[in-house]
Amino acid sequence: MGGSDAKTLIVLRHAKAGWPEGADDHDRPLAARGHEQAPAAGRWLRENGLVPDGIVCSDALRTRQTCVWVCEQLGELAPTPYLDRRLYEADAARALSIVNETEEGVRCLLVVGHMPWVQNLGMRLMSLDSDQDAALAMTEHYPTLGLQVFRVDKPWAELDGRDAALTHFVVPGR
Template sequence: MLTDVSDHKRLIVLRHGKAAYPPVPDHERPLAQRGNTEAPAAGRWLVEQGYYPDLIITSDAVRTRQTTTWVLNELGDKAPTPYLDSRLYMAPVTRVLSVINEVEEQVRTLMLVGHMPWVQELGMRLASTESNEDAVLNMAERYPTLGMMVFDVPGEWASLDGRDANMTHFVVPR
């Protein structure tokens, strides 16, 4: 049976912008000047594609919160209030999947803002055989700061687990 694409959901996964390395705990590291300059491009790319998240869940680390703020500025009036989730900091990919699995089904477009290595590990785990091959290869080869994946998710958030989402894009907007 063919699935109606209008029933599909969208998952957007963004790695934070370029971080600075001041003498503070890792969790408290802010964006570097380059990160602050480039981060709005991620939000502009979303707007250009017409991708407006219903829900944004971000790691509670300073650099992810700052990246999210830049994205929200670009989304303008269509920006949701982000949810900070401490479980996304230093997370194994299984914990990230648990966070996704808890999302309410009425959320059509979910965005996560997080860190390496889980952003890349999540992409490797979720990408189905129907995914855009170039997007998957580029993501697997190198996942720089502000790297962003977009997935078409045909099922429920609660059942998302592995090889069951179609990666449509991997971009590094700058």
């Protein structure tokens, strides 16, 4: 594993959300702290040379707002995000099926979503050659703005389980 054909999958949980009175879950905005922390994810990606050429984002307000902050930090390198309603209230299998739809020309894919599927997807995908410290950190606690980075050595459509190496789990800005 790890050849020159390797692709990158980045799975990002949205930043800290608020719960204003009368708002349903889908329409929950980022809290003030979320607006402060979300740009750190875009900076971390840029500083680590992980600029996505594809972004799929849940259509919930808090994920869209997180994505806007990330794209602002990526600047002109940011691709236009695709909003996918199926990522809202998805489970890991549904989220993976959306990743499987990615065109092979996409070399670095960012998926922005929600608990619990972001963590469950990570646990499903982690191969035996994953970074053990990153794996332990991700499985023990997955806070808002938690970000997983996977090396993918097969076509997106064939990604199924235990077949992507987790290389990083970070919470940018912490």
